[in-house]
Amino acid sequence: MAGLTDTPGKPPNPPWTSAQSRAQFAALAQLRWCIFRNAFRRKGGVGELIARILIFPVLALIAIFPILGAGFGAYLLVSTDRLAMLSSITWGVFLLWQLVVLNISAPGLSFDINTIIRFPLSFPRYLTARLFFGLLSAANVIGTLALIAADIGIGVAKPSLVPWATLTLFVFSLANIFFTRMAITWVERWLSTRRASEIFTALIIFGSLGFQYINLNFNPAFQNGHVNKSPILIKIFNRLRPVAELLPPGLAATSIVSSAQARHFDAIASLLGLATFGCIFLAIYAYRMHREFRGENLSQVSHQPAATRIPPSQRISGLQSATAQSTRGPLSLSPTLSACLHKELIYLRRNTNQLYGFIAPVFMVFLFANRIGASGVGGSLIFPASVAYSLLGVSILSYNGLGMDGPGVQFYFISPTRFRDVFLAKNLIGFLLSLIEFILIFGVLAFGARTPPPLIAVATFCWLLFTTFTNGAIGNLRSLSAPKKINLSKINRAQTSQLSAIIALGVVLACFAIGFATVLFCQHLGQPWLMIPILLAFAIAALIFYIRVLNRLDAIALNHREAIAEELCKT
Structure with missing residues (x-):
C-alpha cells in the first residue's frame, strides 16, 4: 500500500499519520479506477463495454421517472399545503432504494475488498474503506438523486424550508446508506449456511409473487370496472401509520413538516431520532465488519458437516453397485x-x-x-x-x-x-x-x-x-x-x-x-x-x-x- 516505505533516519515504527491514511484511501480509489478501466482490456471487454453502453440508457430511463416523481411530488405537497402526506415521498424513496439494491447488481470486481486486511490497516480505516468502496452503487446514486430532487421541489415551493430540508434529507440519505450496508452484510452472513439460503430463497419467491398479486388485485389502475379494493389498503395503512412515523422515513418527513409549522422542538427531536437510527445501523454494520476484520470466513465450506467414516462393507457394496451401473442398458443414462x-x-x-x-x-x-x-x-x-x-x-x-x-x-x-x-x-x-x-x-x-x-x-x-x-x-x-x-x-x-x-x-x-x-x-x-x-x-x-x-x-x-x-x- 501507499505510504508504507521506510524513510532513512526515522524510527522503524513511527506513529501513523493522517497523510498515510490519505495515501491509503487514494491508493484504494486508484485501484478501483484501474480495475474498472482494465476490465475492458481483457478478452471480451469490448463486448461488455458495448453492453453497458446499451443498458445504461435503459436504466437511466427507468430511474428518471421516480427521481422526477420525487421532485414534482414534493413540490405539489408543499405548494398545496398537504405536508401531512410528505411521508409518502420519503417512504417511496426508501422503498425505491431497497428495490434497486435487490434488482440492479453491482459490477463484479477482480478481487475481494477483504484482502486489504493483510496490510497494516486499523479497523476504523478498514471500516471507512468498506463504506466508501461501494459508495457509487446504483442504489446510492438513484436514491440520493431522488432525495436531491425532493429537496429541490421543497425549495421551489417554499424557499424558507431549504436549509432544514437539506440537512434532514442529508441525514436521511446517510441512514439509508448505512441501512442497506447493514442489511446486505447480515443477509450474506445468514446466507453462508445452506439451510438459511434455502429459507431465504423461499421468502424471496413468495414475497415477490405476493407483491405482484397485491399490485394486480388492489391497484385501482388494474380494476377495469371491478370492485375497488383500495379502501382495504387504506385501512391497513392507517393501522400501520403510527408505527411508520417512528421509523427513519417517517422521522424525516416529520422533521420537515414540524420545521414548516414552526414546531422547532419536534423538528430537532425527529432529526435526532433519525440520526440515532443512522448511528444504530452504522454500529450494527461495524460489528459485522469487525468480525470479518478479525478473520471470520463466511464461506459455506466452513459450515460443512463433519465427514462420516464409511464401513468397509458399505464400500464394497457401493463398488459393486457402481460396477453394475457400468453395465447399463441401451436406454439408460x-x-x-x-x-x-x-x-x-x-x-x-x-x-x-x-x-x-x-x-x-x-x-x-x-x-x-x-x-x-x-x-x-x-x-x-x-x-x-x-x-x-x-x-x-x-x-x-x-x-x-x-x-x-x-x-x-x-x-x-x-x-x-x-x-x-x-x-x-x-x-x-x-x-x-x-x-x-x-x-x-x-x-x-x-x-x-x-x-x-x-x-x-x-x-x-x-x-x-x-x-x-x-x-x-x-x-x-x-x-x-x-x-x-x-x-x-x-x-x-x-x-x-x-x-x-x-x-x-x-x-x-x-x-x-x-x-x-x-x-x-x-x-x-x-x-x-x-x-x-x-x-x-x-x-x-x-x-x-x-x-x-x-x-x-x-x-x-x-x-x-x-x-x-x-x-x-x-x-
Whole structure:
C-alpha cells in the first residue's frame, strides 16, 4: 500500500499519520479506477463495454421517472399545503432504494475488498474503506438523486424550508446508506449456511409473487370496472401509520413538516431520532465488519458437516453397485450424465434466480388468465406469447452454465469427464423446465381463460423446440467464452454477464419474430396448418446446430481453460 516505505533516519515504527491514511484511501480509489478501466482490456471487454453502453440508457430511463416523481411530488405537497402526506415521498424513496439494491447488481470486481486486511490497516480505516468502496452503487446514486430532487421541489415551493430540508434529507440519505450496508452484510452472513439460503430463497419467491398479486388485485389502475379494493389498503395503512412515523422515513418527513409549522422542538427531536437510527445501523454494520476484520470466513465450506467414516462393507457394496451401473442398458443414462443431472437438480434448488425465473412467468399468466378470458383480447396469440415470455427467465440463466460450479470446474479438466456430458445435463434441466412451463401455461389458460386451439398448441410446441435448441447452443458457447462466478452467499449479484443477457434476450426475440413471421406467412397463404411443418423444420435445423456445438464443447473448453479458471476460481 501507499505510504508504507521506510524513510532513512526515522524510527522503524513511527506513529501513523493522517497523510498515510490519505495515501491509503487514494491508493484504494486508484485501484478501483484501474480495475474498472482494465476490465475492458481483457478478452471480451469490448463486448461488455458495448453492453453497458446499451443498458445504461435503459436504466437511466427507468430511474428518471421516480427521481422526477420525487421532485414534482414534493413540490405539489408543499405548494398545496398537504405536508401531512410528505411521508409518502420519503417512504417511496426508501422503498425505491431497497428495490434497486435487490434488482440492479453491482459490477463484479477482480478481487475481494477483504484482502486489504493483510496490510497494516486499523479497523476504523478498514471500516471507512468498506463504506466508501461501494459508495457509487446504483442504489446510492438513484436514491440520493431522488432525495436531491425532493429537496429541490421543497425549495421551489417554499424557499424558507431549504436549509432544514437539506440537512434532514442529508441525514436521511446517510441512514439509508448505512441501512442497506447493514442489511446486505447480515443477509450474506445468514446466507453462508445452506439451510438459511434455502429459507431465504423461499421468502424471496413468495414475497415477490405476493407483491405482484397485491399490485394486480388492489391497484385501482388494474380494476377495469371491478370492485375497488383500495379502501382495504387504506385501512391497513392507517393501522400501520403510527408505527411508520417512528421509523427513519417517517422521522424525516416529520422533521420537515414540524420545521414548516414552526414546531422547532419536534423538528430537532425527529432529526435526532433519525440520526440515532443512522448511528444504530452504522454500529450494527461495524460489528459485522469487525468480525470479518478479525478473520471470520463466511464461506459455506466452513459450515460443512463433519465427514462420516464409511464401513468397509458399505464400500464394497457401493463398488459393486457402481460396477453394475457400468453395465447399463441401451436406454439408460451413463453414470457421468446421471451424476451431473443430480448435481444440477441440487443447484436448481439453491439458485434463487433460476427458481424465480421458472415460477414467476407461470404465476403472472395465472394472475392475468381470468382478465384475458373476460376481455377476449389477443385471441390465439396469447398462448405463444405467454410461452415466449416464460422462456426469458429460464433462457438467460443458460448463458452462464458453469457459474454455479465455481472452483469445482477444475475437476472437469483433471477427471475423465467430457464437457459434452456436463453441458448436456445442464441443458436437459433447462429443456425440462421449459417443457414444464409449456404444460403449466397451457393448463392455466385452459382453466382460467380459454383452451388454446390444437393447431396453435402444436405449432407453439414446435417453436419451443426451435427456440430451446438455438438458445441452448448459443448459451453453451457463451458459458465457455464469458463465464461468471455465482456466489449464492452474496446477494444482488448478476448471474450472467451483461452482454450474455443482451444476447439471450436478442435470441428469444429473434426466434419469436421468426415464429410470428411464419404465422403471418401461413395466414396470408390461407394454409394455417403449414405452420407446423415449417416450425418443425426450424426445430430440426436447430437440433442439428445444437448437436454440432455440443460435440465441440470439449475442444472449446480446452482452448478457454485459462480464462475459465481465472474467472471461476477467484476468491
